[in-house]
Amino acid sequence: MAAASVGLSMVLISLAKLLLVLCGLATVLFARHTMTTNQPLSGQKTPVVVLLALFAFALSLFWSVAPQAEALGALAKYGKLMVIILMLLLVRNRREALYALGAFVGAQAFLLMGSWLLFAHLPVPWATSDMATTHYAVFSSYLDQGIMGAVFAAVCWHLRFLFPGRFGPQAAIFLALMALLNVFFVLSGRSGHVVAIALLSITIMWELPRKHRALAVLLPFVLAVALFFSSAQVRERLVLAQTEVQAYSQGQSNTSSGIRLNFWHRAIQIMMERPLAGAGIGSWSGEYNRLQRAQNPAHVDINSNGNPHQEYLLWGVQLGLPGVLLLLMLMLAVLADTRVMTPHFARATQSTLLALATACFFNASLYDAQIGDFFCVLLGLLLAAGCHHPEKQAKAAPRSELAA
Template identity: 65%
Template sequence: MRHIHQATPATILLKNTINVRLVIICMAAASVGLSMVIVSIAKFLLLLCGLTTLLLSRRNQQGIQPPPTRFTHIAVLLCLLAFAASLLWSIAPQADALASLAKYGKLLVIVLMVSLIRDRREATYALGAFVVAQVFLVASSWMLFFRLPVPWASSNMAASHYAVFSSYLDQGIISTVFAAVCWHLRELAPGRFGKNAAVLLALAALLNVLFVLDGRSGQVVAIALLSVAIMWQLPGKYRAAVVVLPFLLALGLFLSSTKVRERLSLVKTEASSYSTQGVSSTSTGLRLGYWRQALTVISERPLIGAGVGSWRSEHNRLQRIQNPAHQDIHGVGTPHQEYLQWGVQLGIPGILLFCGLMLSMLKDTLRMEKPYARAAQSALLAFAVACLFNSSLYDAMIGDFFCVVVGLLLALGLSKASHEVVATPELKPAP
């Protein structure tokens, strides 16, 4: 005779009786790319759900199914421990150091997404919520482009640059990743016309990035993801062409897209002005100046860095050396390059740690089936490329986006289908 267990708060939260957990996961998946207020609320609920699940399961002696990722979780933990340890030698004011540590805490979102999603059915629901929200975002941008009323657009770049909730830089990267997810998972789209709809969505998002939005980072990310998507479609013996594909795509877009041509030409002009005249007031000039300062800090403290949250203090110090009348910048700030930012704070080991974090995620994707692996690897490639030009993990909107999406795609690819989940065997009383 089967033993009947009484439902507890833990079983309600962990199973499908009243699936508050899944609702919160879907909210988190849908929030990224929308208003920052919605993102913050979703992150808070996700953290609360994770803590409640952990506490209730321990109280009721119910184990949580171990997450399927092995390398990513360890890498996230090591990164957070390294930043926490650097509080001991950080030259930053305590407020700056703690604020920076809290910003890197968003890495826990990856762990939470993977740990709270129990099977592929739940991951698919979360993916659906993500797609619906991204369709809303892309459609809103196209409406702005065609001068249709979009009363929910809260970005100060809405009228001029067609960004809906954030900057055109963030939205360009976000929509490019969305296009890649639609393309690589198109075979999984439900319905008779699901595959065609997924391809159309990918095309609409990609055209929006390349011909409507102004973000150069999004355009570069789009070229990178297009290159690997084409490579994966080629027979094995032709895949070496991926070396020249980005250059061919960049040339084709330069000739066909006014947006791409204007923005890439502007990079050349701004870089030339910085190198010949020292003009650092432009977007490219500022980045080049910041990167030079970051390399100086790393060369001065190559082994342990200046500690978490130290960029502002180091930037002001170097500026005062060049100009004693320099007015200190306020806020923590970034050098607009994630790799160098980790180097400033943790030295050369910090750069290696950041690369190790991405490699650990890549290692986990190698255990996935092909469509899921390619979608997750595209998101990782977008993250790696975006971090070359921006602090894409540290920054609020785009950092939250990548943590949620990477966590969701890892959970989707590594979790089992619902019918494959094996129930925990019941313990029989001792004779």
């Protein structure tokens, strides 16, 4: 249910997370023998860094400048990182991992179908997004759906040989192709375009012979140019970004890019004021309002528990430079855990990680709801699937078990 819920309505995501937490607590309390036997978290680096990050955020409550309610609310938002550990804890074998991945693929295919139906101006009664009729997003924003579509395409491609049936691999390739076309030619989210270009580039690199992989450095630029001339959505959004950046340089900051650039500028200022420990969990909105009021007394405060639309800077604002390093450590831990996986699981996980690392440059992709839940559930599921692969389990099994 957790694997199927991501990308769908927030109600389903919240309910699935609640059930996941309850199952995790039940496992810890009542399945000690099973946990001792299987050792699901043994050797995994990611859970250690997740717990370290959550401890650091909780510790920053002692010096946070944010009101207690805002600080606790921000801490609760980062609580979704525990989903990664829960997936590793609850998925007991490869069969369960494949069932969960099947649920994920089925739900994402349903989401993709809904977007195409909206694009064709056909009725989609289950679409609840405010952007359904204008930007063809079904449940979330076109920004989130574009990123999720790009990741879904990469997962389908790398795990295509696991799709059941005679034509399973062909069906996976079809889904990947339809997802990419949806991202580039239907959805207008620039973050989704950038993530899709990054994932497409690294996928092509992996398919090239090793002696030609150095050419992959040029792939993102080649793909960007090709899409600029072939996709009206990509071209319009790139031209708009250029126009908005030029307007910001002339003092106009009321555009999408202008707001982001202003947020990033203020976030760097806050980090420079408190480089070692940050302003504490949940402090972004209050600190931003403080700096804006100092420049403009008529400034209208932004809502509490906001973010600077950049995950790296958000961690830096709250925890200082150590926070940025902690986020990088989390990503490196996931990367390290993929090195013991078989190639198809490793590449699917690394592609998801690359998508997260790229999206975090333009959005708070772990802090935000829906897209943050998407990444946490999928990363946890892929890490669990790679951890329980038969070849890996066979290598780790005692000699007596192999003999039996």
